[in-house]
């Protein structure tokens with residue numbers, strides 16, 4: 094038994110109901126380790142809370158009220174970047190647990206839990222690595238406001254695993270693959286190799302997360318007898334507001350098993366890097 098969690102599903106709810114990031118991370122690593130060695134049972138079905146518990150800080154603001162991020166040239170801009178990414182990783186951690194708690198079924202194969210627990214475990218590591226980089230700058234997660242739009246994707250897809258997979262790993266995490274190399278280059282240029290190295294770890298892992306998203310999206314499409322590409326496009330149009338942004342990192346997306354035929358038709362016409 095791990096700190097009140099007698100099963101993986103109980104553990105999922107425990108993480109979601111834990112407010113402090115450090116506690117969420119420690120509990121996640123404990124649960125993942127116990128699951129890996131086979132000492133943690135799946136347990137009976139649970140009810141996922143509508144929103145995860147969060148610490149009193151950061152203050153959550155609407156995306157439009159967030160200050161614009163700039164390149165990583167100054168310490169303040171690097172702290173802002175690391176803080177924004179730490180917030181994204183904490184959301185990603187809760188999203189992985191929400192997926193386990195909400196969508197894990199009795200007949201889901203063990204590989205389903207293995208994969209999403211791996212994602213949760215890696216998101217916990219990502220948040221922790223970014224928190225260390227913030228500490229290097231004598232800053233901490235919670236010091237700055239953070240945007241409150243991230244859980245929206247969870248809420249709009251809470252009824253449907255196929256929609257959740259289309260929007261979270263196959264739109265949002267895939268978008269991370271597009272933008273992270275630019276951030277890495279900017280941190281390297283500013284001389285912050287340690288933060289760039291953290292982003293290189295995250296980038297590698299996130300290719301895996303998109304690949305896991307694709308694998309389970311395909312498995313579920315096969316179960317429903319529907320074709321993945323058109324189903325993806327229909328779900329993204331229905332559940333994701335706006336067009337997908339160019340430029341795409343097609344090499345990383347290809348490596349994750351997400352070919353251009355899936356997303357090209359969903360893209361806006363403007364190249365956002367040049368449009369600023």
Ligand SMILES: [Fe+2]
Nearest residue numbers: 182185216219
């Ligand atoms: Fe991550």
Ligand SMILES: [Fe+2]
Nearest residue numbers: 185266299302
């Ligand atoms: Fe991820």
